[in-house]
Amino acid sequence: NAGVTQTPKFRVLKTGQSMTLLCAQDMNHEYMYWYRQDPGMGLRLIHYSVGEGTTAKGEVPDGYNVSRLKKQNFLLGLESAAPSQTSVYFCASSEQQPTGELFFGEGSRLTVL
Amino acid sequence: DQQVKQNSPSLSVQEGRISILNCDYTNSMFDYFLWYKKYPAEGPTFLISISSIKDKNEDGRFTVFLNKSAKHLSLHIVPSQPGDSAVYFCAASGGSNYKLTFGKGTLLTVNP
Numbered sequence: 001n002a003g004v005t006q007t008p009k010f011r012v013l014k015t016g017q018s019m020t021l022l023c024a025q026d027m028n029h030e031y032m033y034w035y036r037q038d039p040g041m042g043l044r045l046i047h048y049s050v051g052e053g054t055t056a057k058g059e060v061p062d063g064y065n066v067s068r069l070k071k072q073n074f075l076l077g078l079e080s081a082a083p084s085q086t087s088v089y090f091c092a093s094s095e096q097q098p099t100g101e102l103f104f105g106e107g108s109r110l111t112v113l
Numbered sequence: 114d115q116q117v118k119q120n121s122p123s124l125s126v127q128e129g130r131i132s133i134l135n136c137d138y139t140n141s142m143f144d145y146f147l148w149y150k151k152y153p154a155e156g157p158t159f160l161i162s163i164s165s166i167k168d169k170n171e172d173g174r175f176t177v178f179l180n181k182s183a184k185h186l187s188l189h190i191v192p193s194q195p196g197d198s199a200v201y202f203c204a205a206s207g208g209s210n211y212k213l214t215f216g217k218g219t220l221l222t223v224n225p
Contacts, residue, residue: 004156033212040122042217043157043202058212090156101147102213104156 002026006091006105013081013112021076021108023091031094032074033058033102034066036087043090049074081112116140117205119216127224132190134219136203139184143207143214148177148188151200151218160201161188193223 004025013019023032033048045058049068063085065077074093078085088109092102118137126132136146144165149157163170163177163186170177176189190197203216 035215040217042119043215045212045214048212092156101159101162102149102157104158106156107154 004105006108023074025093029093033092034076035090083112086112117216123220125222129192132193134188136186143205147204149202195223198223
């Protein structure tokens with residue numbers, strides 16, 4: 001019973017490098033989200049998707065891109081990483097909104113040097 | 114502009130006593146509220162929720178109270194157990210908004 005799976009779990013990048021975080025959910029949820037968690041800042045929404053082929057900006061979208069080509073996958077891309085993007089990234093999915101419970105992955109810790 | 118505020122970064126209580134975690138919100142469109150618990154190195158997990166048509170929701174040791182006029186909600190844990198030690202996030206949604214807005218979290222420590 002996997003739920004929401006994020007890969008990779010840890011990554012170190014140099015400034016200017018690019019990378020993609022992959023989120024996969026096996027619950028057939030329509031809605032998927034990418035959050036970042038920083039000390040003293042709580043969880044902030046980066047981008048979200050309300051269904052396959054759709055994406056929308058959250059609170060802090062700058063420097064990130066996303067794609068939802070398949071219903072079960074939600075990719076978060078960093079085209080040119082910056083130290084300010086050092087964070088723990090959480091993917092989440094839900095069956096319905098706005099009252100649907102979010103199911104979170106275990107997180108991906110990214111360090112940009 | 115922080116729409117969901119958890120003004121206490123941390124709280125420490127003794128095992129067996131009551132833990133009360135507070136949350137304030139500013140957006141009057143919010144009509145659904147949730148609490149999530151997060152252990153270190155894990156993702157947040159859903160704990161309990163409440164709709165704005167209610168003022169109380171109870172689930173075992175956990176009760177959430179909502180005061181709409183004050184735009185305030187609280188989570189009560191009775192009795193508190195050491196395993197409850199975690200970061201607790203308050204979250205809110207409302208209207209046609211497809212997303213949850215989270216507070217900054219409160220670190221609860223329950224001492225044996």
